[in-house]
Ligand SMILES: Nc1ncnc2c1ncn2[C@@H]1O[C@H](COP(=O)(O)OP(=O)(O)O)[C@@H](O)[C@H]1O
């Protein structure tokens with residue numbers, strides 16, 4: 001579904017992604033690990049169309065379409081979803097209005113009528129239960145005054161509402177206690193289907209006990225420098241990243 | 253060119269020479285002050301010559317004055333407006349022309365057409381609680397001269413302001429409202445200022461609002477233009493809020509781009525009183541609101557807020573002043589502007605805390621969003637604090653829409669246009685939340701959204717009474 005070839009991207013003139021390749025097929029879960037500052041969030045931003053980043057080289061296709069040509073909203077309509085590392089607070093925009101607008105624009109893209117008020121509220125209720133989200137949160141402004149854990153849960157709630165084909169979870173586990181981690185992972189697992197896929201960005205192996213990846217990639221210095229099965233995650237947990245850095249530096 | 257018949261069919265007077273500032277009006281007053289007085293009332297006439305003398309001294313304000321540096325009236329005052337000095341009735345029946353349709357708003361409804369109170373004939377107004385007096389200032393000053401004399405001009409004549417002085421010289425009528433001790437009005441009172449004329453015209457009106465001890469009511473003022481001519485209105489409203497009284501003032505401007513709207517709101521608060529004023533400009537030409545609240549008793553609550561949505565060449569200047577003369581009072585002020593195209597905004601937040609006004613808590617915020625590079629906002633906090641045991645703060649920001657929030661919304665599939673709209677709407681939300689008339693709040697939400705979508709690009713009539 002997703003094909004990334006030789007992707008280069010800058011921010012403020014500084015090159016962060018330096019020739020990244022990755023292929024994701026339906027039904028797969030890919031974990032991307034790597035030290036801080038490696039470019040993991042940058043990859044997520046580029047895939048979702050954040051204007052702050054400039055793609056200088058390479059291509060990205062999603063179901064054959066050139067993803068880089070699409071606006072952020074159209075990428076969402078096509079089925080890409082990002083659970084933000086730092087979800088944004090939007091005072092004054094209620095969760096209900098926010099989700100209603102999002103859902104209806106998705107439906108419009110598919111030439112469907114807007115959801116009726118009752119259907120919409122029913123969907124909200126169902127998906128809230130999936131992530132055990134407090135009813136009160138849904139009545140508040142988007143992420144405003146939410147705790148770290150509540151924000152992450154809210155991301156997965158939105159993911160459930162929008163039913164994406166490819167979800168990118170950027171450090172969704174960071175700042176979560178074990179209970180919250182379980183709830184979030186549970187939500188993700190329940191949403192997993194043979195026709196959708198996930199990219200799970202993390203730098204702890206912990207999350208991968210709950211969301212079991214098919215592939216583990218190490219992103220370092222703007223490129224994927226090593227790929228393997230889930231056992232690679234354990235190895236990284238045990239040995240850290242230094243040996244990888246060394247391998248990269250010693251490579252010709 | 254003396255023009256005796258300027259307003260079609262009304263035999264009204266015009267300032268003799270097409271307006272170039274004050275001189276035509278000074279001439280007009282000198283030659284016509286007898287008729288001005290003849291068609292007004294003793295109480296108003298009592299201050300008239302002094303007000304005129306003050307105007308002769310001050311003239312119309314110019315940008316050279318500190319308090320008017322964001323309001324340039326030169327262009328507006330170069331127009332030859334007609335004045336209806338001889339009080340010829342304007343051929344319009346507002347009760348027929350305007351049907352109020354805020355779903356659920358049940359109000360006591362009154363009209364001021366140009367500068368004159370329109371005779372009441374609304375059956376709903378007959379259910380006002382006993383002792384409440386609402387009507388024409390001119391007329392009520394005749395029927396209750398003692399009551400009116402006690403208050404009229406007490407706030408306005410102390411001000412050294414050219415527009416207020418001009419109003420004192422030329423205003424002949426206005427809206428009057430008296431709520432006696434401990435009377436609570438069950439419904440809001442609504443005053444619709446209608447500008448109706450076939451030629452460019454000016455209206456000066458003076459409103460007087462008196463709340464006795466423990467009285468409680470809401471007033472909604474709508475400014476409304478009907479005809480496609482140039483209007484200048486210069487209105488002064490004096491409000492006396494007695495001990496323990498609660499006064500809510502909502503002002504909603506939705507006028508056309510040829511309107512110059514000059515409005516002065518002077519409020520005096522006595523002990524333990526509560527005032528909420530919410531000043532909303534949805535659509536206009538050029539607007540200057542002067543809002544001065546004097547807190548003259550302990551334990552008062554003051555909440556002054558407002559918002560502006562402007563585009564094209566619209567201009568809005570809110571000059572506000574809150575004066576804490578007594579201890580233990582609490583004031584909050586919040587103004588928000590959304591400016592697009594070539595529009596210009598001005599905000600002054602004057603906050604004065606007198607030496608003995610200890611334990612004052614006063615918070616002021618002005619936030620502004622510029623949607624275009626050519627829109628301009630100028631903001632000035634002006635704090636003078638002479639007491640030492642106070643909590644005061646102020647903050648002003650001028651920025652654009654939050655790009656991070658916009659991207660977050662787009663990443664959920666919300667189009668850029670819709671995301672901008674939701675953010676702008678959110679930005680104004682806390683001002684709207686400060687409306688305590690539910691039907692009005694709901695209505696304004698819809699109107700603001702329409703306005704932000706660009707669907708309210710011309711005056712649709714008074715937004716309340718379409
Ligand atoms: N807005 C920005 N401006 C400048 N540099 C940035 C910005 N965002 C990220 N970077 C830089 O890009 C690099 C990669 O960051 P990021 O993708 O967030 O790393 P990761 O998610 O792997 O920790 C870092 O060196 C970071 O400092």
Ligand SMILES: [Mg+2]
Pocket residue numbers: 040041042085170171
């Ligand atoms: Mg990151």
